[in-house]
Amino acid sequence: MNLPVIFFFVIAFVWSVFVFLEGFDFGVGMLTRILGRSDGERRMMLRAIGPNWDANEVWLLTGGILIFSAFPTWYAAAFPSAYIPLLLLVFALIIRALAIEYRSKRPDHRWTQAWDNANLVAGFTLPFLVGVFWAGMVHGIPIDADGRFVGDSLWSHISVYSVLGGLALVAYSLAHGAVFLSLKVSGPLLERVTMTARGMSLITLALMSVFAVWTWLAYADDAIGATMAVLTVLAFAIVVMAVYARRWLLAFWGNALGALSFMVSIFAALYPNVLPSTIDDGFTLTIAEAAASSYALTVLTIVAVIGIPGVIAYQSWSFWVFRKRLTKDTVDAGHY
Amino acid sequence: MGDSLLVDLSRLQFAFTTLFHFLFVPLTLGLAPWVAILDTMHYRTGDERYARLVRFFGSLLLINFAIGVASGIIQEFQFGMNWSVFSRFVGDIFGAPLAMEGLFAFFIESTFLGLWLFGRGRLPRRLHLATIWLFVLGTWLSAYFILSANSFMQNPVGFAIDPVTGDANLTDLGAVLFQPLTIVAWLHTIVGGVLAATVFVFGVAAYHLKRRQHVEVMRKAFRMAMITGIAAGALQFVVGDVLGVIMVDKQPMKMAAAEAVWETTGPCAPLGLVAVPDQEARDNSLFIGVPCMLSIVATNSLDGEVTGMNELQEQYEEQFGPGDYTPNVWIAFYSFRAMMGFGLLGAIWMVFAWWKTRRGRLPTSKLFWSISIWIIAAPWLGNLFGWIFTENGRQPWVVYGLLKTEDAVSDLSVGLVAVSLAGFVILYAIIGVIEFVLMRRYAIRGPMDPDEPMPGEPPRVESSAGAP
Numbered sequence: 001m002n003l004p005v006i007f008f009f010v011i012a013f014v015w016s017v018f019v020f021l022e023g024f025d026f027g028v029g030m031l032t033r034i035l036g037r038s039d040g041e042r043r044m045m046l047r048a049i050g051p052n053w054d055a056n057e058v059w060l061l062t063g064g065i066l067i068f069s070a071f072p073t074w075y076a077a078a079f080p081s082a083y084i085p086l087l088l089l090v091f092a093l094i095i096r097a098l099a100i101e102y103r104s105k106r107p108d109h110r111w112t113q114a115w116d117n118a119n120l121v122a123g124f125t126l127p128f129l130v131g132v133f134w135a136g137m138v139h140g141i142p143i144d145a146d147g148r149f150v151g152d153s154l155w156s157h158i159s160v161y162s163v164l165g166g167l168a169l170v171a172y173s174l175a176h177g178a179v180f181l182s183l184k185v186s187g188p189l190l191e192r193v194t195m196t197a198r199g200m201s202l203i204t205l206a207l208m209s210v211f212a213v214w215t216w217l218a219y220a221d222d223a224i225g226a227t228m229a230v231l232t233v234l235a236f237a238i239v240v241m242a243v244y245a246r247r248w249l250l251a252f253w254g255n256a257l258g259a260l261s262f263m264v265s266i267f268a269a270l271y272p273n274v275l276p277s278t279i280d281d282g283f284t285l286t287i288a289e290a291a292a293s294s295y296a297l298t299v300l301t302i303v304a305v306i307g308i309p310g311v312i313a314y315q316s317w318s319f320w321v322f323r324k325r326l327t328k329d330t331v332d333a334g335h336y
Numbered sequence: 337m338g339d340s341l342l343v344d345l346s347r348l349q350f351a352f353t354t355l356f357h358f359l360f361v362p363l364t365l366g367l368a369p370w371v372a373i374l375d376t377m378h379y380r381t382g383d384e385r386y387a388r389l390v391r392f393f394g395s396l397l398l399i400n401f402a403i404g405v406a407s408g409i410i411q412e413f414q415f416g417m418n419w420s421v422f423s424r425f426v427g428d429i430f431g432a433p434l435a436m437e438g439l440f441a442f443f444i445e446s447t448f449l450g451l452w453l454f455g456r457g458r459l460p461r462r463l464h465l466a467t468i469w470l471f472v473l474g475t476w477l478s479a480y481f482i483l484s485a486n487s488f489m490q491n492p493v494g495f496a497i498d499p500v501t502g503d504a505n506l507t508d509l510g511a512v513l514f515q516p517l518t519i520v521a522w523l524h525t526i527v528g529g530v531l532a533a534t535v536f537v538f539g540v541a542a543y544h545l546k547r548r549q550h551v552e553v554m555r556k557a558f559r560m561a562m563i564t565g566i567a568a569g570a571l572q573f574v575v576g577d578v579l580g581v582i583m584v585d586k587q588p589m590k591m592a593a594a595e596a597v598w599e600t601t602g603p604c605a606p607l608g609l610v611a612v613p614d615q616e617a618r619d620n621s622l623f624i625g626v627p628c629m630l631s632i633v634a635t636n637s638l639d640g641e642v643t644g645m646n647e648l649q650e651q652y653e654e655q656f657g658p659g660d661y662t663p664n665v666w667i668a669f670y671s672f673r674a675m676m677g678f679g680l681l682g683a684i685w686m687v688f689a690w691w692k693t694r695r696g697r698l699p700t701s702k703l704f705w706s707i708s709i710w711i712i713a714a715p716w717l718g719n720l721f722g723w724i725f726t727e728n729g730r731q732p733w734v735v736y737g738l739l740k741t742e743d744a745v746s747d748l749s750v751g752l753v754a755v756s757l758a759g760f761v762i763l764y765a766i767i768g769v770i771e772f773v774l775m776r777r778y779a780i781r782g783p784m785d786p787d788e789p790m791p792g793e794p795p796r797v798e799s800s801a802g803a804p
Contacts, residue, residue, distance in 0.1 A: 051450035054405065058446055062438040064412050069435045072427020072503070079416025079423075080746040086413050087756050091763060094406040098767060101402035105774055149420070153748060293498070293505040296428045300435055307439030311447075318447050321458060 003301060004291035007070040008274070010304055012267035013260075014066060017312075018059035019130070019169070020176075020259035025053040027177015029096060029123030033116040035196060039109075041189045042116060044331045046100055048184040051322045053100060055315055057093070060130075069300055071290040073147045074274040081141040082133050083153040089129045096122035127173040128166035132157055135165030135211075138219050138269050140276035140284075147285045151278075161214060168207040172262075175200035175239065176255045182248045186327055194246070201243045201251070205236040208258065212265060220269035228265035235261050342753060346418045346745045349757040351727070353410050355720055356764050360404030360771075361479070362719050365526055366533025367397045368475050370564075372468045379465050385553045392783040393537065393557075396775060401449070403771045407764070418753065422734055422744035428505045429495055429512060430485050437481035445474025479529075480522050487518040489735050490726070491586040497738075504738065517586065520579045527572045528679065528722065532715035534565030535682035538689070539712035540779045545698060546705035550782045558693070562686045569683020576676070584634060587736065589652070589661060590729030592645045593668035595630055596620055600647045603639030605630040613665035618646055656737070663731040671725040679718030685711050 028049050036042035049056075068075040079086060095118050103115035136157030144150045178197035185193060209232070216229035235258035242251035270276070274290045277283035291297065324330075371394050378386035412434070415423045423430075448470040455464055488495075494511030495504040506512065541558035544550045584591045592598075596611040598619050606625030614621050631640040645662050652661040689708060692699050699705070734741040 051454040052447075054450060055443055055446040058438065058442045061409065061412050061442060062435075064416075065431075065434045065438045068412075068416060068423060068427055069431025072424050072431070075416045075427060076420035076424040076746075079413065080418070080420050080748060083417050083748060083752060083756070086417055087759065090410045090413055091759065093409050094763065094767065097402055097406040098770070101398065102770065102774065105399070105778075148747075150747070153752060292428045292431055296431050296506045299432045299506065299509050303432065303435050303439060307435075307443075311439060311443045315443070315447055318451055321451065321455060 003294060003297040004070070004287045005272075007066070007291075007297060007300065007304075008271070008287050009264075009267065010308075011063065011066050011070065012264050014059060014308070015063045015134075016260040016263040018056070018063050019172075019263055020256045021052075021056035021059055023127065023169075023173045023176040023255065023259060024180035025049050025056055025177075026096075026123045026127050027173040027175070028181060029099070029119040029177075030174060031177050031181065031193070031196065033120040035189065035192050036116075037189075039112060040328060040331065041185075041187070042112070043104060044185050044187075044189065044326050044328070045181060046103070047326055047331045048181060050100075052315070052318060054097075055318070057097075060093075066300070066304075070292055070297060071274055071287075072292060073290040074285060077141070077143050077147055077149045077275055077285065078137060081143075081149045081151060081153055081156045082136065085129045085132050085136075085157055088125060089133070092122040092125040092129070095119075096126065123173070124170055127169035131166035131169035132162045134263075134266050135159075135162035137275060138215065138266055140278040142279050143275060143277045143283055143285060144279065145283050147275075147283075147289065161218070164207065164211050164214070168204070168211045169262075171200060171204040171207050172236075172255070172258065175204045175243075176252075176259075179239070179243065179248055179251045179255060183252060184326055186325055194243075197243045197251070201236070201240045204258075205233075205240050208236045208262065209233045212261075215265055215269050220265070224268050225265070228261060228268050232258065232261040232265055339750060340742070342748065342750050343742045343745055345750065345753040345757055346748075347741065349418065349753060349760060350414060351724075352757070352764075353407070353414065353760055355723060356760075356768070357404065357407040357411070358719060358723055359716065359768075360400050360407065362525075362529035362532040362715070363400050363536060364397065364404050364475055365479060365529030366531070367393060367400065367536070368468075368472045369530070370533055370537060371397050372472050375465055375468055379461060385556055388553050388783040389557055392553075395778055396540075398453070399771065399774050399778060403767060405446075406767075410760075418746050418748070419734075419744050420746040422739065424501075425503045425739050425744070426485075426488070426735060428503065429488055429492075432506065432509055433481040433484045433513065437478050441474050441478035441481060443474075445471050445478065448474065476526060479525055480518075483522045483525060484513050484515075484518040487515060487521055488512055490521075490730060491515065491517050492735055492738055504735070517579075517582050520575060520582060523575045524572070524579050524722075527568050527575055528715070528719050531565060531568040531572060531679070531682060532719060534561040534568060535686070535715045536712050537561035538565060538682075538686060539709045542705050542708035543780065544782055546702070546709070548698075551698075553783055555696075555698075562690050562693075565683055565686045566690065569680055569686070572679065572683070576679075580634075587729065588643055589645060589648045590663065590668065590726070591634070592643060592648060593663050593665045593729055594672040594725070595634075595642065596623065596665055596669045597630070597642050597644045598646050600644040601630065601642045603631060603641060604628040605634075605640075605642050607633060608669065611665075611669050613669060615662070615665060618649075618662075659732070659740075661732060663729050667728045668725060671721045671728065674721040675718050675725055677718075678714045678716075678721065681714040681718075682711050685714075 028045050032042045032045045036045055099115040099119035099122060103112050136159065139159050139161055141149060141156045142151030175197060178193050178200055181193040182190065182197055212229040212232040216225040220228070235254055239251050239254035239258060242254055271287070273284050273286050275285040277285070371390060374386050374390045374393065377383065378390060448467040451459065452464065452467040452471060455467060459467070492504070493515050494506065494508035496507045497503070498505050537557055538561040541554040541561065544554040545558060580591065596608050596613050597605070604627060606627050607629030608623055608625040610622065610624040611620050612622040628638055630642060631638055634640060634642050645665070649661055653659070685707065692704060730736060732740050732742065734744045
């Protein structure tokens with residue numbers, strides 16, 4: 001194995017962690033508005049992600065930065081090609097951050113309601129666009145022999161396949177958010193959350209299965225592609241069974257496995273390329289062509305080897321500090 | 337070579353989004369250590385006044401930090417979306433500092449801010465205090481890494497041009513991370529942040545002192561801010577001067593433009609106060625200056641000479657081929673003066689305020705307090721003009737001497753960039769107003785009742801038995 005290939009899968013891992021961690025943040029963002037019947041319930045749901053959502057978001061930024069760092073040519077072709085999806089993604093990230101941080105800054109019903117609506121829209125938009133972005137990448141974009149994007153950036157990432165990928169991630173986020181809340185909240189809200197987890201985990205299993213089989217047959221027709229498809233279906237099937245057995249922690253980790261399978265199957269479908277060209281197969285950008293210099297990659301490897309385990313360590317500690325189930329009293333006293 | 341309207345719109349979008357982001361960055365850089373110090377003082381002394389100040393300025397810091405982070409996200413995307421030629425060119429170099437910023441700074445600041453906010457009462461008090469200091473560390477490191485990338489654009493070091501692709505490849509990480517320009521530019525930014533934050537605290541305290549409310553705590557904040565602010569102002573004077581000396585060496589064109597010096601001067605060159613530069617004629621239509629001052633400021637001697645833009649233009653034409661290598665002189669000259677003037681105005685006013693409030697006096701003049709409130713705007717303007725100056729002065733280059741701005745843009749349709757720019761203007765206008773209203777509201781409300789719990793703290797009534 002060489003450094004570019006290793007780094008290709010490091011990036012797959014970082015994006016998997018992002019989908020795993022932000023998945024429930026996006027889901028909670030939507031469910032706050034959908035399931036919360038009182039201000040107290042809504043604050044409890046936001047409080048569940050309160051200490052960690054901001055750090056979870058950094059996995060997305062890091063995922064983007066590492067593409068820029070390790071594969072500048074890939075970054076320079078893929079990002080302009082997805083101009084509109086990425087622009088809307090950034091808008092949604094901005095709105096989501098303020099919706100969480102500013103909603104409880106004024107005890108005014110219209111104010112909180114407006115932010116909760118904004119969070120609902122952003123919570124839907126974000127996983128949808130992430131799915132569209134990656135599935136669109138698997139499908140390929142118009143790049144020339146020099147690896148430069150030459151198409152129309154309005155539609156280059158939009159196809160039935162990429163929209164399906166987006167919807168699968170939205171369903172997954174709702175299911176994952178509901179599972180996460182089943183571990184965190186208490187009171188009458190808990191029953192509603194668990195019912196949502198049941199429905200959404202079934203829908204997620206259905207959408208993810210179709211997407212996985214499509215990816216396998218259309219873009220990764222080999223043993224690895226088949227394995228990844230089976231793994232994805234298996235992971236989300238485990239989630240469904242765990243949810244119905246009310247084994248929430250198992251369901252939570254099942255979603256982790258699902259997030260990992262989803263992202264890795266996309267990267268496996270791309271491998272040994274980073275970006276297929278829809279103009280000519282010969283123009284397809286390979287891992288080797290897109291990679292940064294070996295000196296730069298060595299530096300990045302050292303940074304990643306120190307940085308990623310370190311981040312996982314202190315972020316896990318933070319989750320452990322805030323592991324307790326929330327009650328009405330802790331929420332009333334807290335920030336938000 | 338791109339369409340010039342496309343280049344202009346792409347530049348406008350980058351400038352707009354980055355300057356908007358920089359409305360919030362300096363306050364975070366300065367207010368974070370301020371809150372950390374107050375929290376430490378509370379831990380050390382147990383004085384309840386510090387706790388009230390932590391609560392008060394902590395909530396202002398959070399409102400500001402939220403929008404600062406939110407508006408910063410676009411930069412990681414925009415390099416690729418709008419400046420893909422630039423991204424390919426510098427990707428190999430930018431990779432290391434940006435990855436370090438993500439993994440060594442962003443994660444630290446976000447994780448430990450969460451722990452500080454929600455961990456009070458859950459974490460041991462000492463550990464809880466450490467989390468706010470780690471947050472400060474994260475914000476300061478983040479500034480360092482991004483400035484090392486920016487310094488590469490101002491003065492490329494530690495690279496070699498790839499003979500096949502023509503892009504820059506990293507050859508010496510140490511040179512990129514630790515070139516003197518990076519270190520001094522970082523100090524300049526941090527001190528600018530501290531200055532902005534101290535003037536902010538000073539102004540907010542002045543609002544309450546003018547109304548003679550919360551006098552006991554606000555007097556403390558006012559005094560602490562004044563002393564720190566005056567020190568920061570003095571320090572900034574020195575750091576700015578050092579940065580100027582580096583710039584004269586690395587980017588003589590920028591500094592000649594800053595002084596509107598077209599022809600190389602003789603000894604005893606005048607320092608311009610007013611200039612009307614004529615970019616076409618490559619001369620000034622009007623120039624009023626203080627005799628000999630430029631020689632003293634730029635070279636530390638009376639008979640020092642300053643190289644003019646016309647001579648530099650000839651040098652560059654010889655070096656890089658035909659083209660215009662002169663930045664917009666009007667912007668350079670006046671943004672440079674605005675940066676220094678507004679930047680130091682706050683510190684100068686604080687010296688005056690220090691005299692007026694010596695030995696615990698509280699002036700009765702309404703005008704004194706009003707100016708002390710409105711002076712909050714000065715460092716903001718100073719910081720913004722500083723960025724306008726340095727980025728305008730780098731033109732026509734995006735990476736100095738290596739890649740021109742006009743060659744660096746993504747080949748997008750003009751309409752698309754116009755739409756995204758309009759989107760940013762609308763969105764930022766809305767969230768900017770919301771942020772301002774919230775900040776104002778919380779600043780005016782003043783410190784909460786001492787019985788109210790800290791953010792994340794269980795209610796006092798229940799926890800009184802086990803209070804630390």
